[in-house]
Structures are given as C-alpha cells and as structure tokens.
Amino acid sequence: MKKTKDLWPYLIMLAKLGALTKEIDISTSRFAREFSEGATISQQTASRKLNELEEQKWIIKRPSIKGQYIRITQSGEQELEKIRDLLADAFMIRDKIIDIQGELFTGMGEGGHYISLEKYYTQFVEKLAFKKVFAGTLNLKLKNRRDMEKRRLLQDKTTQGIRIDGFKDATRTYGPVTCFKATINNKIEGAVLVIQRTSWKEDVLEIISPHNLREQLGLKDGDLVSVRVFLE
Amino acid sequence: MKKTKDLWPYLIMLAKLGALTKEIDISTSRFAREFSEGATISQQTASRKLNELEEQKWIIKRPSIKGQYIRITQSGEQELEKIRDLLADAFMIRDKIIDIQGELFTGMGEGGHYISLEKYYTQFVEKLAFKKVFAGTLNLKLKNRRDMEKRRLLQDKTTQGIRIDGFKDATRTYGPVTCFKATINNKIEGAVLVIQRTSWKEDVLEIISPHNLREQLGLKDGDLVSVRVFLE
DNA sequence: ATTACTAGCATCCGAGTAG
DNA sequence: TCTACTCGGATGCTAGTAA
Incomplete structure (x- = not known):
C-alpha cells in the first residue's frame, strides 16, 4: 500500500491554490515552483505527485491549454478536513480552550430540577465561585460532526474539569458531574455540565450560569450560541 | 537543503500525541505504530525521522527509560501553525465565511459622519437591504496576527464584496467602499466596511448595522466581539 | 526492552527528451 | 510551451544487529 501521508503537503498546497472550490489551471512546472520554498522540487516530480494524487482519487485533473485543470475531490477534501x-x-x-457552537432549544426541565437540589446547588456555588446559580440550564443542540467530536473530547477530559460529587437520598442516587468554566457568546460566564453516566447525548451541550442567559443575551429557541469552554 | 515538507506528517502526529503541551514518552517502535494506518513504517524509519525532526529543530528529545521524551519546540509549533x-x-x-474577533473600542466618530452623508447612506440601505443604518460604526481592535491576516484577506477579496460607489461634492472626493455582510456575535446583522485607500489600519475592523449594536448586544469598550463575515 | 548503526535492496528524483 | 516517459544516480527503506 502506498504511503498516503507523503502526499499531504502536495494536497495542502493545491488547497491553498484554491483547488477546493474550483478547477485551477496550473502547469506542472508552475506547481513545482509554487510548492517550493527554500528547497525545490522538479517539474518531473510535480508531475508524478499529481498523478499519485489522482491515483489516490484525491484530485481529478484534465488537460488545459497551458497545463492542466485540477480540482480536489470529495475524498481529498475529507482528507484535508x-x-x-x-x-x-x-x-x-x-x-486549553474549546469553542463549540450549538442551537438553543428548550429541554424538559430536568436540568433546572437538579440544580435546585441543595446538595448540588451548594457545590456549584462554591466550586465554580458563582454568586448563585440561575434555576434552569441552557440546552444547545450541536449541528455537525465536528462540534460533536469536541463535545466528546470534553467527555474524555473530565479529569481536568471541576468535580461535583454525587450523593444519595432516601429514594435514589444522584451521580457525580464534571463542570468546565465557559463563556457564552463571548460575554457571560457559565459552565458546561458533563454528566458521567452510561448514556449521554453526544449532540447536546448543557450549560448553567449565575445569570439568566436567555434574558441577558436576548436568546430565543433556534438561535446559534457560541460557547468557549476552558479546560482548566 | 532538506525537503522539510516531508516531515510535516510526522510533526503533525507528534502534535496529535500531545507533544505541543508537554514532553511525551514514546519509543520509536510505538511511534512507528501510531503513525501507521493502513501503510506501515518501520521502527528504523521512525527513529530516523525523529532525528531529522530534531535536526530541523522542530523537536527536542532526550532518552527515557522506555523510549524517549519528545517535545515540540517553538519553531516546530510555528511550523504547525x-x-x-x-x-x-x-x-x-x-x-466563503471568515470569523474574526476583536475588542470593542471607541473611534473618533468619522465612521458615523460618513454614514450620514446621503450619497453613501442611500447606497448602504439599498445595496445591503438594510431598513436603515444606525448612525455610528462599531470599531474592533484586532489583537493577534491571525485576525489581522484575515482582515487582510478581506482587503484582497474586495471583488467579491458589495460595492458602494464614491462621489464628489464641492469640497472633496469621497472614495468607494466595499461591504461584506456579517453577523455580529452570532446574532445581529451588519456589514464590514473595507475602504480602498492607500492607508488602512490592518488591526481595525469597522462595522455598520441597521441596529444599535452597542445597545442591543449590551456591549462596552473592551468587550470581545465575534464577527462572521460572508464573502458573498 | 531500548536507539540507531550498516548493508543491501527498493524507491524516488531529476536530467534528458519524445510526443 | 506542455506532460510524462526512461534511466542512472541519489536517497530512503527495512532487516539484522551492536550497544
């Protein structure tokens, strides 16, 4: 099998030249020159590399008058991503910063319920250094793969977060929660809740704050919200 | 001269393994395995590549009990950036989207003055499809190299923007302006102004909007503001 | 276990050049 | 001009192995 990673730099250069958006018209010798900085590669090598990229199906090319038209394929685009x-x-x-965006939606209110439990509430206030905790969470729906990957990263980094201990009462057990400090829409402080339990929703981000975020940021369902999460 | 680009994939993999933040402890054979997916490289090659990376001064390494400690240097970090x-x-x-962040500051009010000129004003309203234009611009101070580069990209992409024609009156000439539609803090519509003239401030982004942004977003000087610019 | 040398084979590179 | 072939020399690879 071919060592595909050797082709990365060439693919990146083609992307830089705009081959992600449109067919670019370039000759092998010009590509050799564009690619080189300090060290140079020859026209022949450029030609061969373009052929290898095509074999990998990362680009398609067709002859032009003064060179060839080159365009990065979907699979080449995925490789770049x-x-x-x-x-x-x-x-x-x-x-130690993760920026996540999501769309505001109205949850079922369990978040607000849990916050109101005194054993949790006092920990939030103390450990997060919040004056109080607004009764209700902000639920964000993540809309793409990438934001979900970042969400997953948080789930995996719980060692770095702020630990809220679980507890028991007469009827049931309440699990531990990890929090990460965050700012919402660049402006208002809050924290992301990461619940360690077997099932968590990979496309939902739950946020608490000392402030009424919906009101202070003028948010309504469907609004895009940016969260900057601080890993420590 | 060495073909430094060949080393990119190896440097990237070390970054992925965390060598940007701390010394990682890894053996050449484990690195060979981590690096490989599908195609494989040998322990010997991994060893040689690590030496080449060190020659390039992109990493420093020192022996450990079970392998070696590796850490990416500043210059390696710059290469990754x-x-x-x-x-x-x-x-x-x-x-066709550029996200820029900047810090709000109070300008000298020229922006607001120009907007008020009728020949500009009517064009803003028509070409940007704004109901009106709030009398005053939002000035953002860009705080790092990267945001300034993005700012420069806008300056270079004026062909794609919305063109506001210049005009003359009795006393002077008013130059043309290019606008890009934008949303401010994910929420409120506006437009970025790009003025074609010989001197423009690379670290300042000027924004207009139909709305009073400071008021509606509750902004004050020094606040960080996010702008999503739409190239077309 | 390591790293990294040497040897010998495989691959890659670029000069020359055909089409 | 262009792409891309051949071919000899350079470089890179891995197996074997020393330290």
Whole structure:
C-alpha cells in the first residue's frame, strides 16, 4: 500500500491554490515552483505527485491549454478536513480552550430540577465561585460532526474539569458531574455540565450560569450560541 | 537543503500525541505504530525521522527509560501553525465565511459622519437591504496576527464584496467602499466596511448595522466581539 | 526492552527528451 | 510551451544487529 501521508503537503498546497472550490489551471512546472520554498522540487516530480494524487482519487485533473485543470475531490477534501481537525485538536489541548457552537432549544426541565437540589446547588456555588446559580440550564443542540467530536473530547477530559460529587437520598442516587468554566457568546460566564453516566447525548451541550442567559443575551429557541469552554 | 515538507506528517502526529503541551514518552517502535494506518513504517524509519525532526529543530528529545521524551519546540509549533493557517485559509475560501474577533473600542466618530452623508447612506440601505443604518460604526481592535491576516484577506477579496460607489461634492472626493455582510456575535446583522485607500489600519475592523449594536448586544469598550463575515 | 548503526535492496528524483 | 516517459544516480527503506 502506498504511503498516503507523503502526499499531504502536495494536497495542502493545491488547497491553498484554491483547488477546493474550483478547477485551477496550473502547469506542472508552475506547481513545482509554487510548492517550493527554500528547497525545490522538479517539474518531473510535480508531475508524478499529481498523478499519485489522482491515483489516490484525491484530485481529478484534465488537460488545459497551458497545463492542466485540477480540482480536489470529495475524498481529498475529507482528507484535508482530517488533517485540519488533527491540528485543531492539538491546538485546543495546547490552549486549553474549546469553542463549540450549538442551537438553543428548550429541554424538559430536568436540568433546572437538579440544580435546585441543595446538595448540588451548594457545590456549584462554591466550586465554580458563582454568586448563585440561575434555576434552569441552557440546552444547545450541536449541528455537525465536528462540534460533536469536541463535545466528546470534553467527555474524555473530565479529569481536568471541576468535580461535583454525587450523593444519595432516601429514594435514589444522584451521580457525580464534571463542570468546565465557559463563556457564552463571548460575554457571560457559565459552565458546561458533563454528566458521567452510561448514556449521554453526544449532540447536546448543557450549560448553567449565575445569570439568566436567555434574558441577558436576548436568546430565543433556534438561535446559534457560541460557547468557549476552558479546560482548566 | 532538506525537503522539510516531508516531515510535516510526522510533526503533525507528534502534535496529535500531545507533544505541543508537554514532553511525551514514546519509543520509536510505538511511534512507528501510531503513525501507521493502513501503510506501515518501520521502527528504523521512525527513529530516523525523529532525528531529522530534531535536526530541523522542530523537536527536542532526550532518552527515557522506555523510549524517549519528545517535545515540540517553538519553531516546530510555528511550523504547525503555518500548516493550520494554510488549511484554515483554504476552508475559509471554500465556505466563503471568515470569523474574526476583536475588542470593542471607541473611534473618533468619522465612521458615523460618513454614514450620514446621503450619497453613501442611500447606497448602504439599498445595496445591503438594510431598513436603515444606525448612525455610528462599531470599531474592533484586532489583537493577534491571525485576525489581522484575515482582515487582510478581506482587503484582497474586495471583488467579491458589495460595492458602494464614491462621489464628489464641492469640497472633496469621497472614495468607494466595499461591504461584506456579517453577523455580529452570532446574532445581529451588519456589514464590514473595507475602504480602498492607500492607508488602512490592518488591526481595525469597522462595522455598520441597521441596529444599535452597542445597545442591543449590551456591549462596552473592551468587550470581545465575534464577527462572521460572508464573502458573498 | 531500548536507539540507531550498516548493508543491501527498493524507491524516488531529476536530467534528458519524445510526443 | 506542455506532460510524462526512461534511466542512472541519489536517497530512503527495512532487516539484522551492536550497544
């Protein structure tokens, strides 16, 4: 099997030249020049690499008058997205910041119920250094794969979050919760709730805050909300 | 000169393994396995690649009990940022969306003055399909290199924007302006102004809107504001 | 277990060049 | 001009192995 990773730099350069959006018209020698910075590659190598990229089905090409038209295919685009996400993940871990967007919707109110339980409430206030906790959570529906991956990353990083202990009462057990400090729409402080239990919804992000977020940010269902989550 | 791009995939993989944030402890054979998916590389190749990465000064390594500690250097980090930005640019062009953040500050009021000129005002209303234009611009100060690069991209993409013609009156000439539709803090519509003239401030983004943004978004100087610019 | 050397084979590169 | 072939030299690869 071919070592596909060797082709990454060439694919990236084609993307930079705009081959993601449209067919670009380029000759092998010009591509060789565009690709090179400091070190150079030859026209022949450029030609061969373009053929290999086509074999991989990451690009399609057809002859033009002064070179060839090249366009990145869907599968080439997916490969680029993979690389982009790889890098984005690495930088998120470095910066300890994850930006997630979701669409506001109205949940079934369990969130608000749990917050009101004193054993949870006092922990939220103390451990998050909130003056109070507004009675109700903000539920965001994540709309794409990428945001769900970030959501999953939070689920996996619970060691870094703020731990809210579970407890028992006469009738049932209440599990532990991990919180991450966050700012909502760049502006208002809050925290993301990550519940450790076997089933959690990968496309839902639940947020609490000392403030009435819906009111203070003028939000209504269906609005897009940005959350910047701080990993520690 | 060495063909540094060949090393990109290896550097990216090390970043994915966390070597941006901390020294990671990994053996050459484990790295070979982690790196491979489908196609495989040998322990020997992994060893050599790590040495080449060190020669490039993109990583530093030192022996550990069960392998070696590896950490990406500043210059390796810069290289990764370069790749990340390359990809981000390509996807921005594809999606025709640019997200920029900046800090709100109070300008000198010229913006508001120009808007009030009837020859501009009527064009804003018609071409942007705004009901009216609020008398005053929102000035954002861009805080990092990357946002400034995006700002520059707008300046270069004026062909795709909405053109507001210039005009003359008795005393002076008023130049043309290009506008891009935008949403501010995910919520309120507006437009970014790009003024074609020899001097423009690369770290300032000027925004108009039908609405009083400061009031409706509850903004004050120093607040971080997110702008999503639509290239067409 | 490691890393990383050497040897020898495989692959890749670019100059030359055909079409 | 262009692409892309051949071919000899350079480089890269892995197996074997030393430390």
